[in-house]
Amino acid sequence: MLLLxxxxxxxxxxxxxxxxxxxxxVLLVSTDFGVGQPRVSFAFFDGENVAQNVASVSLQxxxxxxxxxxxxxxxxxxxxxxIPYWVFYPELPTAGYWGVKTELTLTDGTTYSPGxxxxxxxxxxxxxxxxxxxxxxxxxxxxxxxxxxLSSGTDVNPALYQMTVAEAVKTGRPTVxxxxxxxxxxxxxxxxxxxxxxxxQEAVGDEAANFIHIEVYDDFQALTLSAPMVxxxxxxxxxxxxxxKDGRIVSRLSGPLSPTELQEQLAPLLSSGVG
Amino acid sequence: MWRLSLWGVGCGVWGVGRFTxxxxxxxxxxxxxxxLTLLLCLIAASxxxxxxxLIRAEPGPGAxxxxxxxxxxxxxxxVTEETAVLLFADGFQQVAGVVAQVDPVSLQEVxxxxxxxxxxxxxxxxxxxxxxxxxLSGSYMFEVVAGGQTAVWLGGGLVIMLLLLGLWRWQLxxx
Numbered sequence: 410m411l412l413l414x415x416x417x418x419x420x421x422x423x424x425x426x427x428x429x430x431x432x433x434x435v436l437l438v439s440t441d442f443g444v445g446q447p448r449v450s451f452a453f454f455d456g457e458n459v460a461q462n463v464a465s466v467s468l469q470x471x472x473x474x475x476x477x478x479x480x481x482x483x484x485x486x487x488x489x490x491x492i493p494y495w496v497f498y499p500e501l502p503t504a505g506y507w508g509v510k511t512e513l514t515l516t517d518g519t520t521y522s523p524g525x526x527x528x529x530x531x532x533x534x535x536x537x538x539x540x541x542x543x544x545x546x547x548x549x550x551x552x553x554x555x556x557x558x559l560s561s562g563t564d565v566n567p568a569l570y571q572m573t574v575a576e577a578v579k580t581g582r583p584t585v586x587x588x589x590x591x592x593x594x595x596x597x598x599x600x601x602x603x604x605x606x607x608x609x610q611e612a613v614g615d616e617a618a619n620f621i622h623i624e625v626y627d628d629f630q631a632l633t634l635s636a637p638m639v640x641x642x643x644x645x646x647x648x649x650x651x652x653x654k655d656g657r658i659v660s661r662l663s664g665p666l667s668p669t670e671l672q673e674q675l676a677p678l679l680s681s682g683v684g
Numbered sequence: 685m686w687r688l689s690l691w692g693v694g695c696g697v698w699g700v701g702r703f704t705x706x707x708x709x710x711x712x713x714x715x716x717x718x719x720l721t722l723l724l725c726l727i728a729a730s731x732x733x734x735x736x737x738l739i740r741a742e743p744g745p746g747a748x749x750x751x752x753x754x755x756x757x758x759x760x761x762x763v764t765e766e767t768a769v770l771l772f773a774d775g776f777q778q779v780a781g782v783v784a785q786v787d788p789v790s791l792q793e794v795x796x797x798x799x800x801x802x803x804x805x806x807x808x809x810x811x812x813x814x815x816x817x818x819x820l821s822g823s824y825m826f827e828v829v830a831g832g833q834t835a836v837w838l839g840g841g842l843v844i845m846l847l848l849l850g851l852w853r854w855q856l857x858x859x
Contacts, residue, residue, distance in 0.1 A: 430805060432746030434738065436822040454822070457739055473776040508776030508807075524807045525823035526772060596735045598820065632816070645819070 431521035433460055435511065438494055438598065438664040440645050443533040444504055450664055451484075451525070452494045453513065459492055462516045470499045473506040473526060484511075490605065490667035491597040504531040534642045535661060542586070542656050544575035545637040547623045560624050561592030566607055568615065569622035574637070577619040578656030583678035585609065585618060585671070588638060589647040590625035598665060602647040608668040609675065617679050651675055735820045736761040736792075736812035745824035751803075752828070755796040759812045762791035766813040769796045774804050803830040 432455060439450040453460035466484040471477070479502065484495040501507060510524045536542060548559055549570045556565040569587075577584040589603040603622060610620040625646045627635040641648075651660035651674045660674040736759035743749045757769065769784040781799035794810075806828065811821040 430746050430748065430827050431825050434745050434822050434824040436820065456745075457737070471776055473772070473778065475775055475777070508772065523823070523825055524772075524776070526770065526776060526807070526809050594735075594818065598735050 431513075431523035433513065433521050433523050435523050435525045437525060437527060438492075440663045441533045441535050441661075442501070442527060442529045443537055444501055444529050444531060445538070446498045446500055447529065448496060448498055448660075448662060449509075449527060450494050450496045452492050452665075453523075460515075461493060463493075463495075464514050464516045466495050466497075466511055466513045468497055468499070468512075469510045470501065471508045471510065473508050479507075487667040487670050489669050490665050491601045492665055494665055494667075496670065501529045504529050534644050535648060535663070536641060536650070536658050538658055538661060540658050542574060542578065542584075542650065542652050542658055543637070543640045544573075544578065544656070545623070545640050546573050546575055547621065547635070547637045549573060560622060561590050561626060561629050562603065563592060566622075568610065569607070569620055571615075572619060572621065574621060574623075574652075574656075577621060578652065578654075580619060581654050583618045583654055583659075583675060584621065584652040584656070585649065585675060586621045586623060586652065587647065587649045588623050588625055588641070588643055589649075593626060593629065593632070594646065599647045602649065602664075602666045605666050605668045605671055606649060609671045612668070612672065613675065613679065618675060651678070653678055735818050736763050736767075736814045737820060738810060738812065738822060738824075741808070741824070743826040745826070747826040748829050749826060750829065751801045752798060754798055755808065756787075757794045757796065757808075757810055758790075759792050759794070761812075761814050763794065764813045764815060766811075767794055768811045769794060770809040771796075771798070772807040772809065776807070779806070801828045803828050 434454040436452045436454060437449070438452055439448060442449060453463050463486070466486075468480075468482060468484060469478040470480040472479065480499040482497060482499070484497040486493060486495050499507075499509075506526055506528050508524060508526050510522060512520060512522050514520050549572060550556070550559070550567050553559055553570075556567065556570075559565060559570045572580075574584070574586060577586075585606060587603060587606040589599065589606070591600050591603045594600055606620060606622065623637045624635055625638055627633045638646075645663060647664065647666070649660075649662040649666050649671065650658050651662070651671075653659050659678065662671070662674065738757055739760050740756075740758040742756045743752055755769065759767075763786055765786055767784065767786060769782065771779040771782045773779055779799065779801070783797040784794050785797075787793040787795050794812075804827070805825055807823055807825050809821070809823045811819060813819050
């Protein structure tokens with residue numbers, strides 16, 4: 410009987426430990442993090458399904474080789490994308506690997522603490538914040554009359570192919586440049602990003618800002634990268650950049666992007682008049 | 685063994701890649717046409733649905749297990765050898781001796797050989813690279829419990845002992 414009691418007690422301890430262990434999976438959905446204050450986005454999954462019931466997320470960032478937290482704060486949720494995702498901007502002073510402890514609270518009050526690891530680069534692959542955007546001579550309706558060659562998507566919107574980046578930065582308006590391949594990556598991780606760009610274009614209007622879609626691939630069969638992808642040093646997709654009126658990069662947004670988040674990034678350039 | 689310094693957990697999303705040339709397989713000549721057709725269909729399919737999501741893992745998210753000798757991660761798409769798995773102990777201390785390999789029988793599955801793991805909570809960090817180079821990365825946690833299985837065995841053994849005791853008493857009662 411004593412043995413049985415001991416076994417049951419041990420099992421209870423184990424079950425209690427299990428109750429605090431997160432069954433949630435964290436998917437890191439942005440990339441190419443630079444030193445400083447990179448935008449880091451992630452999503453929660455419970456099994457194969459998106460965890461829809463996360464109410465709040467706080468985070469702490471640690472060096473992976475041990476030591477005190479270098480940053481702590483909260484993440485912001487964006488739900489107007491196919492996958493609800495979270496974004497935070499940690500202050501990471503050096504290049505290297507960082508352990509991120511999250512504490513998420515579900516709508517029923519349950520808390521979990523899943524973690525993940527991320528890397529910051531001394532020099533990012535894609536252009537850094539503050540850098541002048543490469544003046545790409547991307548394809549437009551004026552250089553390519555066949556719309557099906559401007560985008561891999563099926564419902565090509567000509568409004569996104571009216572000017573090159575080189576032309577856009579001379580207009581005195583802020584510019585949104587999206588590198589997306591809507592027809593060749595239709596999964597929830599990238600396809601809807603172009604729809605977000607189009608939604609903001611409709612909301613803001615062409616008079617206030619320039620909106621440009623650059624197709625990732627030049628050849629949709631051989632999958633050769635388009636020249637601007639190489640020029641911008643992009644090894645992943647999708648990417649959306651927001652440029653100020655001088656062509657400097659003020660937002661670098663990789664991975665899923667909701668219309669709300671894009672509009673938030675663009676808004677200061679529109680309202681302050683300094684864009 | 686995969687390279688932490690090269691893949692970078694943080695760089696694990698949507699890598700744009702080219703098809704990797706594969707070594708020719710020893711296929712009978714008459715079947716080569718069919719094989720190539722199937723391969724092309726496969727590549728075409730992977731082009732439009734590229735991201736390999738984790739659909740099953742052993743141990744899985746939130747699992748409590750006795751020290752496992754290996755992990756198995758199954759993805760929604762076939763993955764390449766660039767697919768990688770890292771393991772971190774408490775305090776984000778990287779566990780050495782973790783070796784991940786794509787299962788040659790099922791290219792959707794990655795088998796991860798593990799060193800002996802002491803009790804504790806572990807964070808699994810994975811990066812899946814699909815055939816067309818698209819990448820996706822994620823993480824989850826499981827716990828290694830000392831005696832977790834022992835407790836179960838102990839309980840089971842006790843039940844059997846009690847049954848045997850009852851049987852013995854029943855036999856005595858019949859005499």
